[in-house]
Structures are given as C-alpha cells and as structure tokens.
Amino acid sequence: MRFTFNELLPVRLEHLISDFHYEESTSIQIVDSLDTMKGYTEWLSRSQPRISIGWEWRLSYNSRKPQYAIVGYPFSNIQIIDKNAKDFEMKENLMLIKTFAVMLDWEETVDAHIREKYS
Numbered sequence: 001m002r003f004t005f006n007e008l009l010p011v012r013l014e015h016l017i018s019d020f021h022y023e024e025s026t027s028i029q030i031v032d033s034l035d036t037m038k039g040y041t042e043w044l045s046r047s048q049p050r051i052s053i054g055w056e057w058r059l060s061y062n063s064r065k066p067q068y069a070i071v072g073y074p075f076s077n078i079q080i081i082d083k084n085a086k087d088f089e090m091k092e093n094l095m096l097i098k099t100f101a102v103m104l105d106w107e108e109t110v111d112a113h114i115r116e117k118y119s
Contacts (some may be wrong), residue, residue: 001049002079002087005096009103011051013043018110019117021056036060038071041110043101052077053101057110068107074098 003011018041042054055074060067073094080088080096088096 001051001077002081002085004083005080005100008078008080008100011045012047013045013051013053013104015106015109015113016042016044016052018042018057018113020114039110039114041106043104043106050077053097055098055101059114066107066111068110070098070101074101 018039020037020039037059038056039059040054040056042052044050044052053074053076056071058069058071060069074097076097078093078097080093082088087093
C-alpha cells in the first residue's frame with residue numbers, strides 16, 4: 001500500500017496483539033537485565049485500505065514506572081511516497097512509519113494489555 005505521510009495521518013489503527021518475546025525452547029522471557037524486558041505489538045486498520053504496523057519494544061522500570069520504547073524499525077505493509085508518488089528509500093520509509101507509530105500513543109494500550117494478560 002502506498003501513501004504519502006499526510007495521507008497516512010488520518011488512518012486509525014487498533015491494537016491487535018502485544019506480548020513478551022519468549023525463548024522457544026524454555027518459555028522464558030527474554031530479559032536484557034533485571035529491569036528490562038522485550039516484546040512485540042501489532043496494530044491494524046479496521047477500514048479499507050487494510051494496513052498493519054508492528055514493532056518490537058523494550059520495557060524498562062528504571063523510575064518505578066513502566067517505560068516502553070520502540071526497538072529498531074517497524075514492519076508494515078506500507079510504502080511511504082513523496083508528493084510526486086516516488087517511493088522513499090527503505091530507511092527513510094521505515095523512519096516515517098516509526099514516526100507514525102510513535103504518534104499512536106501506544107504505550108498505555110500495550111501496558112494495559114500486558115497487565116490484563118498476566119494478572
């Protein structure tokens with residue numbers, strides 16, 4: 001799916017799934033340190049055109065409050081184009097999709113989902 005960044009802005013995405021990453025052989029959460037865990041989330045549009053954006057995240061408790069951060073670049077079925085309908089290069093495309101993901105204010109939704117799932 002090809003969009004200019006401005007065409008992407010009004011698209012509303014809904015949370016589909018979030019979870020921690022696990023080692024397949026041990027079912028143990030991947031933990032960088034005692035206060036950091038990693039996971040993933042996936043968001044999608046319910047209307048046409050159907051788009052999907054997912055990314056990996058890191059959860060830290062450095063200040064006694066959960067702090068989520070996107071790790072790396074998102075994965076998506078979106079190609080961002082410029083005003084002349086020319087594709088952005090891969091890295092710039094992924095940076096723009098990441099900017100859009102940050103604008104979702106996703107942290108609270110993911111945190112609520114994780115807390116509900118594991119409480």
